Amino acid sequence: MALDQSFVGRTYPPTPAYEVGREKIREFAEAVGDTNPAYVDVEAARALGHPDVIAPPTFVFSITFKAAGEVVQDPQLGLDYSRVVHGDQKFSYVRPVRAGDRLTVTSTIEGVKSLAGNDILDIRGDVHDEAGELVVTALTKLVARAAEEA
Numbered sequence: 001m002a003l004d005q006s007f008v009g010r011t012y013p014p015t016p017a018y019e020v021g022r023e024k025i026r027e028f029a030e031a032v033g034d035t036n037p038a039y040v041d042v043e044a045a046r047a048l049g050h051p052d053v054i055a056p057p058t059f060v061f062s063i064t065f066k067a068a069g070e071v072v073q074d075p076q077l078g079l080d081y082s083r084v085v086h087g088d089q090k091f092s093y094v095r096p097v098r099a100g101d102r103l104t105v106t107s108t109i110e111g112v113k114s115l116a117g118n119d120i121l122d123i124r125g126d127v128h129d130e131a132g133e134l135v136v137t138a139l140t141k142l143v144a145r146a147a148e149e150a
Contacts, residue, residue, distance in 0.1 A: 003112045003119045003144070007077055014104040015067045017130065022099040025055045032056060045098075054096040060103075061089065064125035064138035067105035071123055072142065077109075079121065080144055087120065087141035094134050102130040110139070117146030 022042075029039035034056050037044035045053045072079050097103070104127070111122035125138040 002114045003078055003121060004076070005112050007074075007109045008112050009109065011106060011108040012067075012070050012074075014106045014128070015063070015070075017102040017104050018063050020055065020059075020097055020099055020101040020103060022053055025053055025059065025097075025099055028059050028062075029056050032058065050096065050098060052099040054098050057091055057093070058089075059097055060091065060127055060136055060138060063103060064105050064107075064127060064140065067107045067125050068123045068140055068142075071107050071109060072121075079119070079142075080147075083145045083147065084142050085145065087143040088139075089141070090139040092137045092139075094136065097127075097135060101135070103127050103135065119144040 026040045029036065036056070038048055038050065038054050039045075039056060040053060042053055045051075071077065072081050072084070106126045106128070108124045108126070109121065110124045111120070113120050121142045121144070123140045123142070125140065126134060127136045127138065129135050
């Protein structure tokens with residue numbers, strides 16, 4: 001069953017604030033094998049003009065993807081998540097994520113289309129800091145594979 005096109009433009013409420021910690025940044029940088037000293041050393045980050053350590057660019061995926069969960073679990077949308085694969089991911093930064101940031105994510109359905117029986121869902125996650133300033137926008141493309149015919 002095709003996804004409901006009327007959901008395009010629907011915005012979901014902001015998530016509770018996620019506090020970015022130095023240790024989480026360090027763990028993430030280590031997990032992805034990025035040895036940039038600005039991710040683990042406060043002085044190295046300050047030398048680059050940041051008030052604290054910064055996060056690798058893909059760090060926000062964990063919080064934006066979790067926020068997108070509200071979209072994909074919306075029963076009215078009709079998405080069969082068991083058939084979903086991650087199609088694409090893009091980030092557009094205003095500034096780096098920093099240790100100490102308290103971030104919220106507001107998810108909006110940017111697009112819904114069907115292609116060769118597959119449903120394609122585009123979700124925009126706007127990440128704001130505690131002051132309400134935009135930090136980064138994440139664009140996530142999910143593909144719900146067509147059901148196999150019997």
